[in-house]
Amino acid sequence: MTTQWETVIGLEIHTQLATKSKIFSGASTAYGAEPNTQACAVDLGLPGVLPVLNEQAVRMAVTFGLAIDAHIAPHSVFARKNYFYPDLPKGYQISQMDLPIVGNGHLDIEVDGEIKRIGITRAHLEEDAGKSLHENFHGMTGIDLNRAGTPLLEIVSEPDMRSAKEAVAYMRKLHELVRYLEICDGNMQEGSFRCDANVSVRPIGQAEFGTRAEIKNINSFKFVEKAINHEIERQIEVIESGGKVVQETRLYDANKDETRSMRSKEEANDYRYFPDPDLLPVVISDEFKEIVKATLPELPHAKKQRFIEQYGQDEESATTLTSSRELADFYEAVVKDSGVEAKLASNWMTGDVLGALNKAGLEISQSPVSPERLAGLLKRIADNTISGRTAKQVFDKLWNGTATADEIIEQEGLKQITDTGAIEAIVDKVIAANPGPVEQYLSGKDKALMALVGQIMKETQGKANPGEVNKMLIEKLKG
Amino acid sequence: MYNLTIAELAKGLRAGEFSSVELTQTYLNRIHQHSALNAYVTVTDELALQQAQAADAKIAGGDTSLLTGIPIAQKDIFCTLGVKTTCGSKMLDNFIAPYNATVVDKLNQAGAVMLGKVNMDEFAMGSSNETSYYGPTKNPWNTGTVPGGSSGGSATAVAARLAVCATGTDTGGSIRQPAALCGITGLKPTYGRVSRYGMIAYASSLDQGGPMTRNAEDAAILLQAMAGFDDKDSTSVDQPVPDYLADLNKPLTGLKIGLPKEFFTADLNGDMAATLETAINHYRQMGAEVKEISMPTLKMAIPAYYVIAPAECSANLSRFDGVRFGYRCENPADLADLYTRSRGEAFGKEVKRRILMGTYALSAGYYDAYYIKAQKVRRLISDDFKNALAEVDVIMGPVTPMPAFGIGEKLANPIEMYLSDIYTIAINLAGLPAMSIPAGFINDLPVGLQIIGNYFDEARLLNVAHQYQQVTDWHQQTPKGFE
Numbered sequence: 004m005t006t007q008w009e010t011v012i013g014l015e016i017h018t019q020l021a022t023k024s025k026i027f028s029g030a031s032t033a034y035g036a037e038p039n040t041q042a043c044a045v046d047l048g049l050p051g052v053l054p055v056l057n058e059q060a061v062r063m064a065v066t067f068g069l070a071i072d073a074h075i076a077p078h079s080v081f082a083r084k085n086y087f088y089p090d091l092p093k094g095y096q097i098s099q100m101d102l103p104i105v106g107n108g109h110l111d112i113e114v115d116g117e118i119k120r121i122g123i124t125r126a127h128l129e130e131d132a133g134k135s136l137h138e139n140f141h142g143m144t145g146i147d148l149n150r151a152g153t154p155l156l157e158i159v160s161e162p163d164m165r166s167a168k169e170a171v172a173y174m175r176k177l178h179e180l181v182r183y184l185e186i187c188d189g190n191m192q193e194g195s196f197r198c199d200a201n202v203s204v205r206p207i208g209q210a211e212f213g214t215r216a217e218i219k220n221i222n223s224f225k226f227v228e229k230a231i232n233h234e235i236e237r238q239i240e241v242i243e244s245g246g247k248v249v250q251e252t253r254l255y256d257a258n259k260d261e262t263r264s265m266r267s268k269e270e271a272n273d274y275r276y277f278p279d280p281d282l283l284p285v286v287i288s289d290e291f292k293e294i295v296k297a298t299l300p301e302l303p304h305a306k307k308q309r310f311i312e313q314y315g316q317d318e319e320s321a322t323t324l325t326s327s328r329e330l331a332d333f334y335e336a337v338v339k340d341s342g343v344e345a346k347l348a349s350n351w352m353t354g355d356v357l358g359a360l361n362k363a364g365l366e367i368s369q370s371p372v373s374p375e376r377l378a379g380l381l382k383r384i385a386d387n388t389i390s391g392r393t394a395k396q397v398f399d400k401l402w403n404g405t406a407t408a409d410e411i412i413e414q415e416g417l418k419q420i421t422d423t424g425a426i427e428a429i430v431d432k433v434i435a436a437n438p439g440p441v442e443q444y445l446s447g448k449d450k451a452l453m454a455l456v457g458q459i460m461k462e463t464q465g466k467a468n469p470g471e472v473n474k475m476l477i478e479k480l481k482g
Numbered sequence: 483m484y485n486l487t488i489a490e491l492a493k494g495l496r497a498g499e500f501s502s503v504e505l506t507q508t509y510l511n512r513i514h515q516h517s518a519l520n521a522y523v524t525v526t527d528e529l530a531l532q533q534a535q536a537a538d539a540k541i542a543g544g545d546t547s548l549l550t551g552i553p554i555a556q557k558d559i560f561c562t563l564g565v566k567t568t569c570g571s572k573m574l575d576n577f578i579a580p581y582n583a584t585v586v587d588k589l590n591q592a593g594a595v596m597l598g599k600v601n602m603d604e605f606a607m608g609s610s611n612e613t614s615y616y617g618p619t620k621n622p623w624n625t626g627t628v629p630g631g632s633s634g635g636s637a638t639a640v641a642a643r644l645a646v647c648a649t650g651t652d653t654g655g656s657i658r659q660p661a662a663l664c665g666i667t668g669l670k671p672t673y674g675r676v677s678r679y680g681m682i683a684y685a686s687s688l689d690q691g692g693p694m695t696r697n698a699e700d701a702a703i704l705l706q707a708m709a710g711f712d713d714k715d716s717t718s719v720d721q722p723v724p725d726y727l728a729d730l731n732k733p734l735t736g737l738k739i740g741l742p743k744e745f746f747t748a749d750l751n752g753d754m755a756a757t758l759e760t761a762i763n764h765y766r767q768m769g770a771e772v773k774e775i776s777m778p779t780l781k782m783a784i785p786a787y788y789v790i791a792p793a794e795c796s797a798n799l800s801r802f803d804g805v806r807f808g809y810r811c812e813n814p815a816d817l818a819d820l821y822t823r824s825r826g827e828a829f830g831k832e833v834k835r836r837i838l839m840g841t842y843a844l845s846a847g848y849y850d851a852y853y854i855k856a857q858k859v860r861r862l863i864s865d866d867f868k869n870a871l872a873e874v875d876v877i878m879g880p881v882t883p884m885p886a887f888g889i890g891e892k893l894a895n896p897i898e899m900y901l902s903d904i905y906t907i908a909i910n911l912a913g914l915p916a917m918s919i920p921a922g923f924i925n926d927l928p929v930g931l932q933i934i935g936n937y938f939d940e941a942r943l944l945n946v947a948h949q950y951q952q953v954t955d956w957h958q959q960t961p962k963g964f965e
Contacts, residue, residue, distance in 0.1 A: 044581055048801040050574065050808075051561045051583060051680040053715050083797050085844070087821055094800020146805070275844035277853060280687035280794055282716050 006243070007207040010235050011215075012170045012200060013162035016177055017155050018187040019131070019195040020063045026130050026154035027054030027097060034193050038136070038147035046152045048092030053281050056081075060154040061285060063186040064104045064128050065295045067156060070184055070302055071123055073108025075292055081128075081282045085275045089146050090133035098157075100276040103127035104285060105156075110180070111304070112172040121173050122161030129155050156186070162201065162212065167231035171224050174198060179303055183328045191222050198227055202234045203248070213238070214248040218262055221255050230255035234262050306331055314338070314345035320353045330367045333374050341378035343385040351381060355398055372401045380408035387468055392460075393417050420466045423475075426459075429467070430475050433458045444480060452476065483508055484643040485960065488700040491646060492548045495541055502541070502551030506534035506595050509553045513597060513644045516964070520619045521638040523558050524566050525598035533595040540593055548703050550593030555645035557636050558599035559606055560586050560691070561680040569682045570604040570614040570632075573802045573809045573828035583680020584712045585649060585691050592707040597645055601635030604830045605799065606656055606684040608632050609902050612893055613832040620889070621664060622961040623927055627886035630660030636694045637664035642964040647695040647704050651681060653688045654787055655881070655906025658918035661694055662881035662930025665920045665959060667947065668694045669701045672938050673913035674719035676705075677712030683798040685791035686717070688910040697957045698919065698947035702726035705940060721938060729941045730948040735769035737946065740874030744780045745905060751884045754929055757922040758880055761931045764953055765878075765946075775874060777866040782859045783908035784900060789843045789856035790911070796840030799833070835896065864912040867934075871914075876946055877934040880905050881918045885927035905932060915940050919947045920956035928956070 028045035045052045068075045080102040083095040105126035131153040136145035164170045181187040203215035221227045253262040310321040325331045338348045400411045443451035537551035561567045561579035568574045603613040611619040611634030621629040622642035629638040633650030637660035650657040652670035661668025669692045676691040693704035711720040804810035804824025814820035843852035892899045909916045921931035935943045
């Protein structure tokens with residue numbers, strides 16, 4: 004009999020907070036500057052300098068805590084995490100240990116149509132370290148301290164996930180949330196959203212957890228899934244071949260698609276955490292919490308429900324359109340500007356617009372078609388100036404140019420024929436020229452009607468309204 | 483001219499009796515003449531004369547700051563822009579600070595003239611000035627004895643008239659103990675009263691900068707310029723700074739003085755006890771009420787301090803790693819070698835001892851037994867003081883168990899050295915303000931009286947000290963050869 008294995012996963016996610024200046028100094032947090040140009044005396048850890056907490060970072064942490072229904076600690080404490088490393092200027096990182104600012108909360112994820120609640124143990128504020136540069140230094144190492152002191156919120160989940168798929172769903176949901184809250188730009192390439200995964204396996208039915216391995220720094224949704232799946236396989240293989248999983252930190256190598264050991268538990272540092280005497284405890288009053296609460300944006304779940312109710316959307320398109328705050332805002336701007344039926348707008352958004360963006364590899368914020376220009380197009384569909392089919396041509400031109408829908412329709416002569424007399428003449432002509440399909444339709448083959456409509460549309464160069472044509476044709480044939 | 487106090491000099495400068503340049507040159511000459519005392523690590527002759535010139539121009543323009551043109555010494559723990567800042571260590575022998583400590587900025591703004599940077603125990607760890615990389619500073623009262631520490635250079639400079647006044651810092655007694663051993667006035671303010679920004683940290687929760695002067699009035703003037711909230715130091719307190727000169731002459735009738743019986747035990751030198759008794763009698767004569775109080779937790783102060791201070795210093799000194807500034811060993815083989823040799827070669831014995839103690843106290847498995855326990859003790863000590871200060875206005879006692887000891891006498895026995903701070907350490911743990919004022923001599927060596935007050939009650943301490951200095955002249959004595 005082969006053992007059935009169950010996977011247990013917990014994630015630690017480092018989100019870089021979108022503050023203008025660093026968590027304990029006034030230096031800028033902007034990405035990509037020349038090395039060491041954004042590191043002030045405090046970031047360099049010069050003798051005598053002292054940290055001063057950035058209030059904006061605290062506000063963002065509280066914002067996050069409120070959004071996941073978490074306990075906000077009225078009193079939280081910064082601690083020093085001691086270890087030596089060249090890119091850690093003070094020889095300790097200012098972090099939070101025993102008393103983090105955000106306590107127990109949760110986030111609901113959806114996998115295969117099932118809603119699952121993932122516990123969030125805590126979220127704490129800390130400063131980022133700098134970067135060691137090993138290239139172009141002729142066997143030496145360069146240090147860039149621009150990133151040193153950048154504020155991070157480390158979000159630690161409960162070991163509640165049971166598959167790589169769930170882990171990715173949780174990570175995506177969190178990614179969506181921090182961007183909704185505008186506390187993190189979510190840019191994974193620049194390291195603004197990084198993930199460490201704690202993975203273990205146990206025989207199904209066993210209550211205790213297996214020994215876990217921590218996989219460090221996995222920086223894309225794709226790699227998280229691959230790294231975890233790889234690690235699950237590795238652990239099962241180790242156990243099934245009579246070995247034991249050891250508690251260790253492993254590094255995922257995306258090129259080789261494997262994890263390899265970084266250090267074992269025995270080699271782990273004793274960080275000698277203790278409260279940082281340079282900083283006072285962070286006191287969060289109920290009043291401050293209320294102020295932050297009042298500024299919370301509509302959260303993804305609430306927005307989705309509202310889209311379903313207010314715009315009559317189905318679950319699927321509501322989910323798609325609320326997957327980011329920018330997309331939802333875009334959609335609502337289109338509906339408002341065009342005044343068209345919400346359904347028409349959502350069909351276009353989830354179909355043509357997202358399709359084109361995907362194909363071009365663009366984000367909604369980079370869309371060449373603005374909400375105003377899309378609204379201009381939808382208005383002409385709604386008032387029957389153009390047909391849906393013609394609209395697709397117009398959309399291509401909107402995408403590739405700067406003209407408005409009205410200008411394109413005018414220039415290209417795409418306006419629909421609204422003169423019923425003219426359409427009637429063509430309908431009569433097509434009926435007379437196609438006795439075969441007419442007979443088939445009259446003998447009950449509804450499909451034959453489509454061939455006739457097609458003929459008429461061809462004759463009108465697509466400028467007739469297909470609905471009208473349909474109606475007129477049926478009336479004439481049955482009449 | 484060099485026997486005058488700040489207040490007297492300020493008058494003389496304005497009366498045109500002498501210029502700041504003349505005054506500064508006089509002090510610079512004395513510093514070079516008495517370099518054998520080893521009070522200064524760096525003398526900034528040129529900068530001092532520039533500042534003096536600027537001060538003279540300001541005074542001619544009607545400037546009223548009492549410190550304008552007054553030559554002062556900065557403890558070498560305060561970062562000074564463009565000037566070597568060593569903290570008494572080989573580690574920072576090559577460190578030119580790229581910025582000014584807030585205290586330095588404030589004193590510059592007040593118009594003071596910096597003569598140079600004065601010697602200290604390495605990273606402020608020591609009670610004798612013997613741990614300095616630059617060699618021990620000598621006590622001008624007897625050059626075979628120590629000036630105390632860690633602000634020993636400051637105390638010697640003021641006592642030997644090598645500066646009108648000086649800055650000091652006090653983590654466990656480092657202003658008060660050298661002030662007592664050198665016969666000058668020293669004040670450790672309430673924790674948070676003076677900014678720590680730019681003051682190289684030893685034990686962050688205990689460190690506090692303060693004035694070291696000839697008398698209480700000068701201490702009031704210097705503290706006035708040093709104190710105040712600083713948004714660059716989260717632990718500085720945003721509370722208005724009172725006029726410290728305003729209350730100096732208030733009569734002491736009805737002042738309630740508490741004498742903790744734990745201070746006056748057999749551990750205290752008999753001559754010292756007698757000297758203190760005489761001093762207390764002066765207060766009785768001025769109308770003060772004296773009562774015995776008890777503070778049973780005082781005896782736990784030294785062990786608690788020697789857990790907390792080293793724990794904090796073990797992290798504070800991690801930044802001295804040979805990577806970005808300070809000493810770096812020759813040809814490091816790899817990263818571990820760079821760390822071990824840079825730190826091993828540049829830190830002195832006492833600094834290493836405290837880093838090791840602190841690292842041990844914070845280690846997994848020991849943290850609760852040492853660090854947490856020490857914090858609990860600290861709370862008890864604070865409570866003891868709070869209760870006592872609810873009953874009395876000030877607490878008095880000795881500063882040190884005995885007068886200055888011989889150079890080299892206690893170096894081999896760190897525990898004995900640590901015990902010399904037995905009367906001062908508890909005050910740092912509680913964060914209270916305290917002063918040391920000259921109260922007499924034993925075998926021709928000065929001894930001090932300690933006055934401890936409530937939080938932010940520096941004005942009262944200065945008043946109590948000043949009144950004593952109106953009826954005594956211990957503070958006016960000058961060591962032989964330095965008159």
